[in-house]
Amino acid sequence: MISITHTLSIPENEITFLTSRSSGPGGQHVNKTSSKVTLVFNVQDSPSLSDYQKTLIMSRLSGRINTKGELQLSCEEHRSQFRNKEEVVSRFTKMLAEALKPVRKRRKTKVPYSAKRKRLDNKKKRSEVKKGRSKPSY
Template sequence: MITITPALSIPDSEIIFIASRSSGPGGQHVNKTSSRVTLIFNLEESASLSDHQKRILLLRISNKINSKGELQISCEEHRSQFRNKEEALERFKSLLADGLKPIKQRRKTKVPNSTKRKRMDNKNKRATTKKQRSKPDY
């Protein structure tokens, strides 16, 4: 079980890990080991998420979900497949936790008078500077 929030846990059976060859520097080690890990989680077919949670996640992280409804997270930062797997899991947890976090409503505040005064002073200074640049009227 992977714990996302205290109220939400996802069973290991819903997550698929695929290992493949990593790109980038590393010499012979990169050429012969499959250290990149791709985590695949099918959001639409998940039994552990409610319909409401699925809708929220589809809206908030839609750019990370493919046309099949799968969330794919790849990690190839470390030389070891095990560390890449842990890193991918951590990214997955934080992505779902942030996606399910309620959005705080913004409280409207009044613009302070000092800010208004500074803005008007700057406008007046700029206007006088521009006026002084023009040719005088005779």
């Protein structure tokens, strides 16, 4: 079980891990080991998510979800497959937790008097500087 929030856990059988060879430099090690790990999670078909959670995730992570409704994350930072798998799982939990956070409504506040005063003083100073640049009128 992968714990996302204190109320939501996703069983590991809903997640698929794919391995492949990493890109970039690394010599013989990269060329012969499949250390890159890709996590695939189908958001639409997940029984552990409610409909509301699915719509939240689909809307907030729409750029990362493909047309099949799958969220794909990959990691190839480390040399070992095990560490890449741990890294991709931690990214997955953080990403889902962020997507499921409720959006707090903004409370309207007044601009403080000191901020208004400061802005007007700066405008006056700027005005004086510009007046000082003009030709004097005799």
